[in-house]
Amino acid sequence: MTTPDERDESRAFRLAHVPGVIPDKWVRKWGERVPDVPLQLVRVSAAEAAEHVRDGHVDAVLLRLPTDGTGLHAIPLYTEATVVVVEKEHLLTVADEVSVDDLADDVVLHPHDDTLPWERLPGQPAIARPDTTAGAIELVAAGVGVLVVPQSLARLHHRKSLTYRPLIGTEGLPVPQSQVALAWPEGETTDLMEEFIGIVRGRTVNSTRGRGPTPKQQKSSTSAREQSASTGGKQRSRSGRPGKPGRPGRPGKPGRRGKGGSGGKGGGKGRRP
Template structure:
């Protein structure tokens, strides 16, 4: 891992459907002096953005080229089928790929599910250029569309709904960065997405106090209290039980010579 970055900001790319808001808020709280720059990029172009140095890290869809990019898988999304609200499929809470065998299943060119062959059902005459185009075709009653749940929510329309497809491929989301660019700032963001606390020993440690600077008041007080306990314990160990004062009926020592 290299030393601290010279860049004044941390550049994070993210693909459609991914919402980095929570992590961005934590970053701004922990590192207010390092602005976080967010850029949405197409899923298919995310690797190029990272390898070209246009972003320091990215929230991308798997798989990625692991020979050149590091990646930490974060979560796997549910796959749903997007359909008109009056479609017969809406009668069930979830469906299988076989249930869609008689449907025209649209397969956009920017599909992120990674089908081994092709989606179930009957293919359309042409593949839509984008997922957004495919959603318009679903609304027009031309077919149905399978996609990750986050994309279905991103392209939400009042006249469309969706149902879970239990046996369809799923899309995984990961934090990724170039293998040769694992910087301190990248490690900071790894700590955030993994839920590390500010004081976690696995994350970056805060810079030590400059020479001659006194520790925080709370630490000084804690040190005094601990020191006091040690001194009290030492007195008990070294001196044993405290001496009893001799009373009037106790033995007296030898009289002092005059």
Template sequence: MTDMQVNPSFRLAYVPGVTPGKWVRVWSERLPDVPLDLLAVPAGDGEATLREGTADAGLVRLPVDRDVLSAIPLYAETTVVVFPKDHWLAAAEEVALGDLAEEVVFHPLDDTLGWPGGLPGRPAIERPASTADAVELVAANVGVLLVPQSLARLHHRKDLTFRPVAEAPQSQVALAWLEERTTDLVEEFIGIVRGRTVNSSRGRGAQPAAEPQKAAAPRKSQPQKGGQQKSGQQKAGQHKGGQQKGRPKPAAGGRGAAAAKRGKPKRRS
């Protein structure tokens, strides 16, 4: 890892639909002296931004070139179809790809889904330049659009709605950075997106280990209760034994008194 002082601030790129706010808040709490600069980039420019060194790391959509960039997948998004509110698809809770067979489906140039099996429905005459342009065409009731759910919300309009699409490919968001520029600040942000605590973080936000507390002075040993009982029993036994060792006093009216009363026996003549 390179020295942290090379990067007095941390530059984070992010593509449309990604909301880095929760991670930015954690960063500001852990590293208040290191500014985090956000850089919004078009969906197709995330990888190029990192290659050029314009950002230290980026929240981008996969795939990216793994020979150049390191990437940690974070989550996959539900794919939805966007259409006018009065469209017949609005009656369904979920749309199947087969339901779009007769629909014009726009395929913008900044599409993030890929469609390895081919786009469903009928193709438009030409591809819109961007997702925003495709949304405008959908609002004009020319066709429908398949996008990650976050993009549908980003381009929300009152006259449009969307539904999830079963079996459609999904867009996956990842944290990516140049492998050769894995700085301490990059490690710090990796720890934040992975949910590491302050003490388990590998970066500079980790707290120093607490000094061991001084050992408390040993307490004076107290006699055990069992020992006290035993000692008391011994004393009782000694007292009892002392009574047994002394001569017992003759009981009143015993044999000694009777013998003294009878006196000496008389001799027979």
């Protein structure tokens, strides 16, 4: 019969993420830290992300702020750059970055799932709002207008005929940015949740929070310390040995005297008177 703790340890940790957010590096780290608990990825739309974790369908979610955070804890992780997606032949592509003023004559599409908190959209409004960002990308490719999105979404919906440029604001019209955050239900910060929080925050495996290192990780860490100590001892032993005394130099041989005189070989025989 399994105990509640054993059942909890054997279940998967379910992590949802919105389009464009790539959790691969954290998933790999989870596999190293918590090999006995699989991590299941669930892709959700931006509109349903917060509700998905509130309803208990997943343990945590990587979403974009701002969002309705009722009943949720949220930790901002990083801020995304905002870019404008255009056709490759568009005049805006001649510049390395684009100002909102440069969009004055362009139709700027505004999909219903847009996560950027605009006070006022730049450019000209479209006749109708696309339902999704993917649908807006289709319209950009058709030459209907341009689209402002977080850079990760521009990469997600990449097309050969499209490109993007960083968008900068002005004093009168700042450009909003989205933040990617980790969210989970209030009052449900389990050991596994603490473990994942530690991973995204860069905590070490020996952190006091979370489940702590597994026996295998402890053994590996201990072996590494012992090996380091052993290597250090050998190095100290080698460096502490007294050097061998040098051999005394051999005395030099005296120079040979030349024949017929006190000089060297240059001295010849004397002439008879």
